[in-house]
Amino acid sequence: MKKALLFFVFLLTATAFSQEDAWVYFTDKPMAQFYLDNPLTMLSQRALDRRTTQGIALNVQDTPIHQTYIDQITAATGIIVKAQSKWLNALHIRGSQTDIAALTTLPFVDRIQYANHSLNPGGRPAPQANQTTQRINKFLETQEDYNYGGSNVQVQMLNANWLHQQDFTGTGKVIAVMDAGFPGVNTQTPFQRLRDNNLILGGYDFVNRVANPYTGFQHGTQVLSNMGGYADNELIGTAPNAQYYLFITEDTNSENPLEESNWVEALEMADSLGVDVVNTSLGYFTYDNPAYSYVYADMNGQTSFSSRAAEIAFSKGMICVTSAGNSGSGANPYISVPADAVSTLAIGAVNSSEIKAAFSSIGPSFDGRIKPDLMAMGVGVTVATQTGAIATNNGTSFAGPILAGAIASFWSAFPNKTNAEIIQLVKASADRFTNPNNDYGYGIPDFQLAYNNALLSTSAFSKKSFSIYPNPAQNQITITFTDAISSAEIAFYNNLGQLVLQKPIKDNQTIALDNLNSGIYFYKVTFDTVSETGKLIKK
Structure with missing residues (x-):
């Protein structure tokens, strides 16, 4: 992930790393049938209801990792367990290469995948000791008739204000925000409406493993404000009446694949809690250890740990909305992971004149798919900061949540539609849908058009009752x-x-x-x- 302010670029010289990060995958889940027979032991009723509405059956992916396997890995010499994924039946571990390799002797270990690509079978060579890696910081500076103030353009560009006028404001939908921190959300005025209406359902800090999301870097605070913020005549988010979970998955002190594993673990928690829409204003391409970094060939929706999990999230009935990235004018101009996942909506940035921002990452994915998927305003975006001040900022980090909130509001108008149906309707409403390209994807959606098209499809079904x-x-x-x-x-x-x-x-x-x-x-x-x-x- 590229983690400093977008316009600040610096060189990092690779140093020696005595410890390796890796994922250990298990062969099976011996207790799977018990959990499938007793689903409330692993998923909330809301998560089960979301599956029922969309016709999604439970499977082994939903069941927890076998605890005995976790215990034996934890007890292994020199191994630290950092995160886990039930969907991928794997643990993120850290240790010496020798200690990690010794785990393959355990009968329940299927395989080891190192974050260091050169250590995997057929992996690419490790970079030379003097190789430098360029890092770019991603964190940049009707019935409801709202006074949008400075946020007017970013909301109206999508015709999300029209949804609000019809009283479709995200009610009944739950959004999970995965980010670097949410200081001020529990105290500042732009988030008071969320607090007063109990719209923040909870949160967790996966970096420090504590149930307090109101700490860390304020990037998440600003991102949340684009969806749930409310300051009359200054800032109105695109889903002011949705409910929210706040998850810290990003460690701003380092750049390590563990952040991907934290993200996957948070994504699985979001699923178990019944979340509908997931916003991720994070992306991963380069790491502190250059041997862990990705190359463009990895942007295929299948290589990275996080992109594979994002695809599973879609199969569970959720919509993942991910910022495309801010490296469009850099040496690696392409989308990052998990924006490369097939079913994830990768969001690029335009200015108020609907012209693509130079920093907005481009496509296609390495395997030739259209990316980004959609565009929203990401230049001069109105946000709320951790002090409660209303300010402006730039980045696909903000285009993503503006669109994620609009999608949640749109979905609240058609709660029985599947995630696939909602995504198709939103894409089909975009201004470049019939002629997409690698800069704009399918373009900027129009949610009034999407709504009208949804009514037509619903009425068409009704005629064939x-x-x-x-x-x-x-x-x-x-x-x-x-x-x-x-x-x-x-x-x-x-x-x-x-x-x-x-x-x-x-x-x-x-x-x-x-x-x-x-x-x-x-x-x-x-x-x-x-x-x-x-x-x-x-x-």
């Missing part, structure tokens, strides 16, 4: 379609989010319910790319 009867039911139900639908699929989930029945269906089809216990079930009917959800009571 279906009926399920009887409801409540006993041993069977019948499903009927209008003539416009030839076939579809139905899935039933229990109140723990577990998939209990799934099958293709046709008009006037009878489905037996003998194997289902009495209770309330959620169903999801899918036709083409459109879906509809509802509840069924089994007597």
Whole structure:
């Protein structure tokens, strides 16, 4: 990650590193079935509900790492466990190369992946001792009719103010903010509305392993203000009524792959708490140890630990919104990780005239995909600081949260749509959707257009309506379609989010319910790319 103010560039000479960072991956999860049978022991009800709404079944990724494996790694000679990921079934460890390599003798260890690329099979050579690495600091200086003040342009550029006028302000949606710190959020006036309305649900500092997010570097404070800040006639965020979790994953004192692992661990916590949208104004490319740094070939959505986890987050029903990066005018102008992940929305920056900022990182991903995905204002952005002052700042760090909040507000208008449907609607509303490029991606979204398109798709489904009867039911139900639908699929989930029945269906089809216990079930009917959800009571 490039961690100093964007316009401050300095050279770092590589020094000797006696300790190595690595990830140790395990072969299995012996207790997985227990957790799958008892999902509330690993996920909140809200997380299960999000899966149910989107038709997402639980799987082994959701289950915790086997504690016995963690204990044995912790007890190993010279090994320090720094972070963990249940999705990837891995621990981030630190130790000498000899001590790390000794772990491969353990029967439950599948493989070791070193952060030092030269130590992995087929890895690229380590840099020479006198090699220098260029680091660039990323942290830069209707019913609701808000007085946006200085934030007017950044909100109206996306037509997010139109959403607010329709009373779509993020209510019912939860956003997790992963950043470097949130000092002042618990005391300053621009965040008082969040506090008074209990919209900050909690937080955690993964760097220091304490439950206090109101410390660290104020970058996160400013980022949060673009979504949830409220200072009448000065600053209004794009999702003022969403709920928030605040996670510190970034250590500003060093640049190490551990920050990626902290980020992944926070992402998994966000999932377990039922978060809908994740904002990340962080990116990783170079590290203090040059042997750990990435090259452009790694920007493929599959190489980095964080990008692989971001893709899993999408499969769990969340939307990850990630700043594209501030290296557009540097030696490595491309997007960083995890912005390179396939399903993550990488956000670039434009000025108030909708012209791309020179610093905004470009695409494509190394494997040729369009990146960045979308653009928002990132030059002269109005923010709130840790002292409560209203100021301006620059960076994709702020374009990302402006758009993340707008997405949460938009999703609150269509809470039953899947994350994939929301992303497609937002992209399709962007001004370069039919002619994307590597500077602007699909362009700047228009949320009024996205809303209208969503209504059209919903009404189109309604015209092809279906009926399920009887409801409540006993041993069977019948499903009927209008003539416009030839076939579809139905899935039933229990109140723990577990998939209990799934099958293709046709008009006037009878489905037996003998194997289902009495209770309330959620169903999801899918036709083409459109879906509809509802509840069924089994007597």
